[in-house]
Amino acid sequence: NAGVTQTPKFQVLKTGQSMTLQCAQDMNHEYMSWYRQDPGMGLRLIHYSVGAGITDQGEVPNGYNVSRSTTEDFPLRLLSAAPSQTSVYFCASSLAGVGNTIYFGEGSWLTVV
Amino acid sequence: ILNVEQSPQSLHVQEGDSTNFTCSFPSSNFYALHWYRWETAKSPEALFVMTLNGDEKKKGRISATLNTKEGYSYLYIKGSQPEDSATYLCAFPSTGTASKLTFGTGTRLQVTL
Numbered sequence: 001n002a003g004v005t006q007t008p009k010f011q012v013l014k015t016g017q018s019m020t021l022q023c024a025q026d027m028n029h030e031y032m033s034w035y036r037q038d039p040g041m042g043l044r045l046i047h048y049s050v051g052a053g054i055t056d057q058g059e060v061p062n063g064y065n066v067s068r069s070t071t072e073d074f075p076l077r078l079l080s081a082a083p084s085q086t087s088v089y090f091c092a093s094s095l096a097g098v099g100n101t102i103y104f105g106e107g108s109w110l111t112v113v
Numbered sequence: 114i115l116n117v118e119q120s121p122q123s124l125h126v127q128e129g130d131s132t133n134f135t136c137s138f139p140s141s142n143f144y145a146l147h148w149y150r151w152e153t154a155k156s157p158e159a160l161f162v163m164t165l166n167g168d169e170k171k172k173g174r175i176s177a178t179l180n181t182k183e184g185y186s187y188l189y190i191k192g193s194q195p196e197d198s199a200t201y202l203c204a205f206p207s208t209g210t211a212s213k214l215t216f217g218t219g220t221r222l223q224v225t226l
Contacts, residue, residue, distance in 0.1 A: 042204075042217050043204070045214065098144040098206045101162055106155060
């Protein structure tokens with residue numbers, strides 16, 4: 001009963017390094033999203049996808065890339081890490097339609113030094 | 114960017130107390146309202162997805178109401194227990210897409226013996 005799986009759970013990066021946060025879901029959900037959580041702020045949308053091959057920007061997309069080559073996977077790439085990207089990252093998925101429950105992964109804690 | 118506001122920011126109650134929080138959202142172009150329960154280091158857990166004005170939903174000791182005309186939802190916890198300690202988030206789809214949620218900053222509840 002995997003649901004939404006994110007890896008890694010914890011990562012420390014040096015400024016300028018690149019990395020990919022992995023997200024996979026096994027519920028055949030069309031919609032997938034990436035959010036970041038910062039102290040004193042609500043979860044903010046980075047990028048989202050409404051299906052394989054379709055991605056779009058959210059509220060805070062700068063410094064991140066995504067792709068959706070399969071229904072199951074939605075990786076988030078940090079191109080050149082900056083201290084401002086220190087955050088907790090959540091991947092989420094759902095069936096299409098605003099009335100459906102959205103399922104979250106357990107989060108990835110990223111520190112950029 | 115939509116404005117979703119939650120109050121209070123934090124709440125400290127004794128075991129057995131009943132409590133409630135508020136989520137305010139734009140009353141125009143309403144699609145749905147989501148409530149989540151989030152414990153640190155865990156995934157946000159979906160509590161309710163509410164879509165109709167006047168909706169009332171219940172899950173154990175937790176219930177929620179929705180007023181789309183005035184743009185607010187209340188979350189109630191009856192007889193709070195220490196295991197209810199968490200941050201309660203509400204989220205509002207900014208379009209008809211479940212992937213694009215705007216979150217409030219949450220109400221942090223602490224229940225002590």
